[in-house]
Structure formats: C-alpha cells, structure tokens
Amino acid sequence: MTVGGPTRAFSRRDFDKMIRAGIIGEDERLELIGGRILVMSPESPLHAGTIDLCAEVLHWMFDAGHTVLVQHPLAVDPDDEPEPDLAVVRDDPRDQLADHPHEAVLIVEVAESSLERDRGEKALLYARAGFPDYWIVNLIDRRVEVHRDPTPDGYLSVVSLAAEDEIVPLGAPSSRLAVAALLP
Numbered sequence: 001m002t003v004g005g006p007t008r009a010f011s012r013r014d015f016d017k018m019i020r021a022g023i024i025g026e027d028e029r030l031e032l033i034g035g036r037i038l039v040m041s042p043e044s045p046l047h048a049g050t051i052d053l054c055a056e057v058l059h060w061m062f063d064a065g066h067t068v069l070v071q072h073p074l075a076v077d078p079d080d081e082p083e084p085d086l087a088v089v090r091d092d093p094r095d096q097l098a099d100h101p102h103e104a105v106l107i108v109e110v111a112e113s114s115l116e117r118d119r120g121e122k123a124l125l126y127a128r129a130g131f132p133d134y135w136i137v138n139l140i141d142r143r144v145e146v147h148r149d150p151t152p153d154g155y156l157s158v159v160s161l162a163a164e165d166e167i168v169p170l171g172a173p174s175s176r177l178a179v180a181a182l183l184p
Contacts, residue, residue, distance in 0.1 A: 009034075009035030009036070009079065010032060010035055010036070010037055010079075011035065011078050011079055012032060012075060012077075012078055012079065012080070012081045013078070015032045015037065015081060024037075029041075029042075032079065032080060032081040032082070033080055033082060033121065033122075033125060034079060034080065034121075034125075035079040035080075040083070041113050041114055044112060044113075046112060046139060046184060047110055047112050047139070049184060050110045050137060050139060050182075050183075050184050051070060051071070051085050051086065051110050053182070053184060054085070054086055054108055054110065054137060054182050055068055055070050055086060057177065057181050057182060058086060058088055058106070058108070060175075061169060061172050061175040061177060062088055062105075062169075062171065062172050062175070063172070065090060066088050066089065066090055066105065066171070066172075067088070067089050067090075067091055068086060068087075068088055069084075069086065069087045069088070069089060069101070069104075070085070070086055071083050071084075071085060071086075072087070074087055074101055074102070074104060074107075074129075075101065075102050076102070076125065076129045077129065080125055080129075082122065082125060082126075084104075084107045084108065084109055084122075084126075085108055085109050085110045086106075086107070086108035086109075086110075087101070087104040087106065087107050087108070088104060088105050088106040088169075088171060089101040089103065089104050089105070090103070090105060103130075103131075104131050105132065105133065105169070105170065105171030106131075106133045106134075106135065106169050106170070106171050107126050107131050107133070107134045107135070108134075108135045108136075108137060109122060109134075109135075109136050109137070110136075110137045110139065111136050111137065111138050111139060111140070112139045112140065115136070115138060115140055118136050119136065119145070123136075123147055123154060123155060124153075124154050126147070126150070127147070127150035127151060127152070127153070127154045127155045128150070128152050129150075130150050131150060132148060132149075132150060132170050132171075133146070133147075133148055133169055133170040133171060134146075134147040134148075134150075134155065135147070135167075135182075137182050137183065138160075139183075139184070141160075142162075142163060142183055143160050143161060143162055143163075143179075144160075144161045144167060144179050144182055144183070145158060145159070145160050145161075146158070146159045146160075146161060146167065148170065161179045162179065163178070163179050163180040163183055164178070164179070164180065165178075165179045166178055166179065167179050167182075
C-alpha cells in the first residue's frame with residue numbers, strides 16, 4: 001500500500017528525542033537515513049555470524065588506538081544516523097558517552113538481503129560523509145567489495161575481491177589479510 005501526500009523528515013535530534021521519550025525503543029532495529037526512519041532487515045544466522053567473524057578480524061587488525069563498533073550509530077550529519085554492521089573509529093569507548101562518533105576509518109556492511117541498498121544508498125551516504133574505506137562483505141557472491149576515494153557523488157574506486165585475494169585497510173596499512181578470513 002502506498003500513501004501519497006507530504007512526508008515529514010526527521011533530524012538526528014528528533015530521532016534521539018524519540019528514543020529518550022520511549023517512542024522508539026533502544027533495541028528497535030531502526031536507522032535514520034536522509035531524514036527517514038528505516039526499519040532494518042532481520043538478521044539471519046549467517047549474517048549475524050559473519051558480523052561476529054569480521055569483528056574478531058578487525059580487532060586483530062587495528063591497534064589499541066581504535067575501537068571496533070558492532071551495529072552502533074554513527075552521527076554522520078543532521079539527517080543521517082546509520083548503524084553499519086561494523087565501524088572502526090579512532091576513539092576510546094569513553095569518548096562516545098556523550099555523542100555517537102562522527103568519523104570512522106573503516107565501515108563494513110555484511111550484505112545478504114541488503115546488498116542493493118548497501119551498494120546504492122549506503123555507499124552514497126558513506127562517500128558523502130567522507131569515510132575513506134567502505135567494505136561490503138557480499139555473502140551472495142562470496143566477495144568483499146572495497147569502496148575508496150569518496151566524493152559527494154560516490155566512491156571513485158570500487159574493487160571486488162575474491163576469497164584468494166588480500167586486503168589492506170587504509171587505517172591499518174601494516175595489516176594484510178586474506179579476504180577468505182572475512183567470509184564464512
């Protein structure tokens with residue numbers, strides 16, 4: 001069913017107020033994209049397990065000056081508060097008690113049913129925010145898609161890596177990893 005007519009855009013401030021007021025539950029799987037409150041897809045065991053696998057790998061790859069966030073919000077701009085599957089930030093967890101992080105050195109989305117959205121709307125959002133390194137762990141094709149060189153119109157570089165390839169995160173250039181380590 002499609003309803004016509006005007007819609008109301010929400011800001012991060014509106015979204016946070018709704019959470020504090022209990023209108024939106026803290027455990028609801030929602031994210032704010034382009035001023036729209038979107039329901040996130042339910043997680044299959046494969047999706048959830050791959051997030052855990054990738055989190056372990058990222059903890060190993062990045063030094064103590066970084067924090068690996070698992071499905072936590074990023075305060076991208078006034079109208080966007082996505083919850084990527086994984087984000088690596090330069091903050092200590094205590095630095096995030098007053099506000100969600102605004103920057104990340106790496107964003108990772110695990111894609112099964114969300115592949116089209118992660119390649120489209122999410123990639124554009126992350127590029128516009130200037131996130132330098134965005135990976136999609138593509139469970140359908142068993143590949144990792146690496147997006148780099150962000151511009152306001154999207155990422156200039158997109159490379160699809162197979163399990164036998166290696167990957168080096170921009171934020172941890174001394175860490176080299178077989179792509180297979182990120183795939184279930």
